[in-house]
Amino acid sequence: MEGITGVxxxxxxxxxxxxxxxxxxxxxxxxxxxxxxYAASAVGRNxxxxxxxxxxxxxxxxxxxxTGLYGLLIAMLLLFVQPLAK
Amino acid sequence: xxxxxxxxxxxxxxxxxxxxxxxxxNFFGHEVWITTSHCCLLIVLLVIIGFCIAANISIxxxxxxxxxxxxxxxxxxxxxxxxxxxxxxxxxxxFANYIGTLFLFxxxxxxxxxxxxxxxxxxxxxxxxxxLITFCLILFNKLKxxxxxxxxxxxxxxWPFWAPINVIGDVAVPISLSLRLFANVLSGTVMMSLVxxxxxxxxxxxxxxxxxxxDLFSGAIQTYVFCMLTMTYVTDAIGDGLD
Numbered sequence: 001m002e003g004i005t006g007v008x009x010x011x012x013x014x015x016x017x018x019x020x021x022x023x024x025x026x027x028x029x030x031x032x033x034x035x036x037x038y039a040a041s042a043v044g045r046n047x048x049x050x051x052x053x054x055x056x057x058x059x060x061x062x063x064x065x066x067t068g069l070y071g072l073l074i075a076m077l078l079l080f081v082q083p084l085a086k
Numbered sequence: 087x088x089x090x091x092x093x094x095x096x097x098x099x100x101x102x103x104x105x106x107x108x109x110x111x112n113f114f115g116h117e118v119w120i121t122t123s124h125c126c127l128l129i130v131l132l133v134i135i136g137f138c139i140a141a142n143i144s145i146x147x148x149x150x151x152x153x154x155x156x157x158x159x160x161x162x163x164x165x166x167x168x169x170x171x172x173x174x175x176x177x178x179x180x181f182a183n184y185i186g187t188l189f190l191f192x193x194x195x196x197x198x199x200x201x202x203x204x205x206x207x208x209x210x211x212x213x214x215x216x217x218l219i220t221f222c223l224i225l226f227n228k229l230k231x232x233x234x235x236x237x238x239x240x241x242x243x244x245w246p247f248w249a250p251i252n253v254i255g256d257v258a259v260p261i262s263l264s265l266r267l268f269a270n271v272l273s274g275t276v277m278m279s280l281v282x283x284x285x286x287x288x289x290x291x292x293x294x295x296x297x298x299x300x301d302l303f304s305g306a307i308q309t310y311v312f313c314m315l316t317m318t319y320v321t322d323a324i325g326d327g328l329d
Contacts, residue, residue: 055310058307058310059310059311059315062266062307062308063266063311063315065266069265069269069273070265070269072269072272072273073265073269080104
C-alpha cells in the first residue's frame with residue numbers, strides 16, 4: 001500500500017463501486033424476460049391481438065428497464081464524473 | 087479542419103463518448119462552452135426544418151394520387167395521428183401537435199448516431215427540459231380539468247397525511263421520464279464508441295448490425311415509450327374532464 005495517495009485509492013474504489021452498481025442490470029433482465037414470456041403466451045392464445053400485445057409489452061419492458069439504467073447512471077457518474085475524488 | 091470537426095462531432099476518437107467543448111464564448115461575464123451537443127442539436131433541427139419545408143411545399147400542390155414527398159408527409163402525419171388518437175381518445179386533437187413534434191424530434195435525435203453525430207438526447211441537458219415540458223403539461227391539465235379542489239383531493243389520496251408521498255411521486259415523473267431516455271441513448275452511444283475504440287482493428291462492417299440495434303431499434307422504442315408515457319400521464323391528468 002506504499003505510495004498510494006488517498007485520491008488514487010478513492011478512484012480505485014470508485015471503479016469497484018461502478019462494477020457493483022451495474023449488477024442492478026439483473027433485475028430488469030429478469031423482469032423483461034417475464035414480460036416477454038407472458039406476451040409470447042398471450043400471442044399464442046390470441047394471435048389476432050399480436051400488435052397490441054407487442055406494444056404493451058415493449059412499453060412495460062421500457063418502464064421496467066429504468067431501475068437498471070439508474071445503476072448504469074451511478075456507474076457512469078462514479079467512473080467519469082468522480083464526485084468522491086474531488 | 088473539416089475532418090477534425092467531423093471526428094469531434096462523432097466522438098469516435100479513442101473512447102470519446104463524452105460531450106466535448108468546441109469553443110468557449112463570453113456570456114455576461116461567464117465563460118460558456120459551445121459543445122458537441124449544441125452542434126448536433128443544430129444539425130438535427132436543420133434536418134427537421136428542411137423536412138418540414140419540403141413537406142409544406144409538397145402539400146401546397148397536393149394531388150389526389152400522392153407521390154414522392156407528399157406520400158412521406160401523409161404517412162408520417164397519419165401514423166402520428168393514429169398513435170395519439172389510439173391512446174388519448176377524445177383529447178387527441180388537442181395534443182396531436184405536441185406529441186408529433188416530440189416524436190419527430192426525439193426519433194431523429196436518437197437515430198442521428200447512425201449518421202456519425204453524437205445523439206443530442208445523450209445529453210441530460212436536452213432530455214430534462216423535455217421531461218419538464220411534460221411535467222408542466224400534466225400540472226396545467228390537472229388544474230384546468232380537475233380544478234384546484236380535484237387537484238388537492240388527488241394529493242390527499244388515500245389519506246391526507248399521504249400527501250408528501252404523492253408529491254414525491256409526481257415530481258419523480260419528469261425525472262424518470264428524462265433519465266430513461268437519456269440513459270438508454272447514452273448506453274447505446276457508450277457501447278458503440280467502445281466497439282469503435284477498443285476493437286478498432288477488427289471493426290469493419292459488422293458494427294452496422296449493432297447500429298441497427300442501438301440506434302434504430304432502441305431509439306425508436308424509447309421515442310415510442312416517451313410519447314406513450316407522456317400521453318398516458320396527460321390523459322390521466324385530464325381524467326373525465328372532457329366527457
